[in-house]
Amino acid sequence: MKRKEFFSSLFAFVPLVLGFLGITKMSADFLSPQRGKAKIRKIFATSLEDLKIGESKEMTDLKGKEFLLIRTDDRKVKALSTTCTHLGCTVHWEQDKNRFYCPCHQGVFTPDGEVVSGPPPRNLATYNTEIIGDNVYIYLKDKEA
């Protein structure tokens, strides 16, 4: 008797549970936005005319990524992400104190983006740059590795 009951319950409830699992999967598909792939893209940042040696320029690309360009030499431009590695606020460049300062939780970075104090776990991300003729290009990473 007990075994018959067991199998009859199984027959009843396994398909029902499977059905609800199917509905759950469909709902999950419905709710999940398409996920992009991590990639690097190269974009035109500025021309050397607009960035004197020693000068820095804050920029945002078309996708809203913020970065800082610093021309360190005649044909050398550094690019730093200005997104704090702690929890994503935008760091401020403080000219007088020669440092990056994050107002959210007082993270401090050197001009090269190295963490000095505060909670940030990593240095500011750097991006590769390239100068072709007069034009400065930057290789932006869409997903932090």
Place this chain on the structure above:
Amino acid sequence: MANLNTKRFFIGILSIAFLVVLLFAIYKETQKQLPNYKPEPVVSESTRHCMSCHDEKGEGKIIVEQWKDSKHAQVGVGCIECHKAKKDDVDGYEHHGDFIATIVTPKDCAKCHEKEAKEFTASHHADAGAIMGSLDNVLAEVIEGHAAFNNGSNPAAASGCWQCHGSRVAFLKNEAGEIVRNDDGIPRFDPKTWPNTGIGRINMDGSKGSCSACHNRHHFSVAQVRQPENCGKCHIGPDHPQLEIYKESKHGINFYAHREEMNLDAQPWIVGEDYKAAPTCVTCHMSATPDQPVTHEIGARISWTLRPKVSEKVDAALIKKYKKLGQPLPDNFLTWQERRGNMQNVCSQCHSKDYVKNFYIQFDNSVNMYNEKYGKPGLKLMKALKENKLINPVPFDEKIEWDWFLLWHHEGRRMRHGAAMMGPDYTQWHGNFELAENFYTKMVPEIKELIKKAKSSGNVSGANNVQKVLDEVLNSEMHKWYLGKMSPEEKAKRKEASKKFRERYTH
């Protein structure tokens, strides 16, 4: 009431039925995700009203059928949504209970497509109808055709120039100046101005341009728009063979070889992500890259203007234009470097940085050489001829004027476009070769003739002036071979190369 076992049995059966229909639902979902899936058209009541004549009774049935397949139909944009006119619209009229306008202009499309309409209206495309006063227009209306023919029907312009550049749309008026209407009360259009989907059409509501120049109605298919042949309606032919050049180029060859993989229907359509086989016209000039959105500002990625007698950077021309109009530069004005950067962003989706760099050096060199060898000297010579009255002010009545026109307007453009888009046959045989042929076998001998004629008819000072200019040109570095003045070293080098060539090929 059934006992427990029976009920459990029914739960089981019904649950299995539930699972089965779920499988059908999964099947239906996969069908939907197929690229050729089309949701049903949403037929509003107003659209149904229009369809009662224009579908069932046959007046323009295909229009309705095309519309049903369009994205507009899926989102409930039917006839009235586009064709509705306001009571004070110049081109509006009453039609079976609705107040409509036949022509849907960029102003109408802007109701939903504001960004595109704004970019387009600010672009050079929208200005295409403004060629009215140019030499090309004289060509069509006076020299080739006859504007006054058959009561001002201006056939050469109406069927020719204006079909690409755009007409100035007007209603047909009778002698009393009243608008002529047909039996249905629909105002008739002046036939020389409509039908017309010229991209710079000047519409009666004051807006510039025509969206349906590229976005063919009533399908409004993005796949159609992305085809090279679409741009090729106008960007074709002896004076600017962009379509032919594209087809000759490796870009074009790849496109036609891998057309099925081009994913032309996709939205978004991002190069490198949604398709990778080849670029089309819109890929480089308008469409989205991973870094740039779609733009209808057609000049946003162009650095040179290859149209004029002497090419210059595109922002120089625009800066001059705004200065002439006394207007300040628009807020989002791009320098030529920025525009080139935008274009190079597209190139970089497939090509390495050195590749792109070298290409632009090749391109710049070709354009600059044209400028220095043919454009500037030709302009100087023609100016000298005009100023010294060796040719009369009437345009196109003397052979030299035709040859000069062909030099810069046809051959010169072909060469520059060929260099721009890597169609070497156009750069060389339709370009540089014909430039040289024209210059050396037609223009130079004709100028010499004109100088002789001027001298014999008494205009000696004029003739001498022009001779001086001609001498200056022909003695310059690039032309002096014509006078036999090639340097002996170079002559020797060329002889050597020619000998080696013969040795190679006569075996």
Place this chain on the structure above:
Amino acid sequence: MSLAQWFKTSFPVDNEALVEMSSEPIPNHLKKWWWALGGTPLYMFVVQVITGLLLVFYYQPDVNGAYDSISRITNELPYGWLIRSIHKWSANIMIASVILHMMRVFFTQTYRKPRELNWMFGVTLFLLTLIFGFSGYSLIFEQMSYWAMKVGTEIAGATPIIGDWLATFIKGGEDLGQHTLTRMHIFHVMILPLAMVALIGLHVYLIRTLGVSDLHFKNEPKTEKKTFPFWPDHATTELVMVALIMFVLITLALLFPVHMGERANPNVTPIHIKPEWYFYPVFRWLKLTNLFWGVMGPMIFIAILYLWPFIDRFFEKIAPGKDLSFWIGILGTLIMIVFFLWEILGH
């Protein structure tokens, strides 16, 4: 202490009480399928909450974005068409089963003392369900949505005494616009669900405390036991219903999926305007009467519904044993059916 012991001390559960509740004796007549009509709307409500929760992730309560967001759900998002169609069909089934449940209660006279208050909770639940349907439909912002809102708010406005205030309250202003859509959205996704959960709670509480009224049919076989246990017997009955409903919902969604209608256009009233089917009788009534009686009619009807237990008591007093309630119920049902069919067949 072990994990199990820690949990028992932190979260005390009276197992005995649980066992007692789940083996609650259910009167035998509940073995008849008619009595599943009460649990059905409850289950449909659960389905609505879940599908509604999914839909609200993408719905935009904005006059410019509402239609397009639903178009996106229906045409583009994975299984969006299925979830939306289930939501629509579940709404229809919920309303139908609530009406059938009301009729069952009415004709078995189980609204009688001491269940008059519970009957009134039930009528409120019925009205809430109708308002759910009305507010939900207005969110799509199709032509029918807009014009239904227009007519609905005009009717509210014609209510005596509180009309003006009521209409402005529903509209969120002097005329229909973004503020109206925002209010419909708030009603549909927050206020009505909370009200419904509260009322369902009260309704079920009273059912449990007052007990299901005992009923005997004339030709019922005599059994030893007059009751049967909730678990597992009645529970499995409910599960049969659940499995059946899931099957029916998916099938309906497959065979009759919901499509997009015409976009709302405040300047054009559609020629063939109609509310949803459950408003057909009221709609037909409105076409027959002037505005005052058009509004008063349904209000009187609702008042009669609420007070029915007491009206029934009055009938029992003046005509004992004649089952007047039964015949009036039949009459009322017939009138509803006639109006309903009239609306379908006429125009």
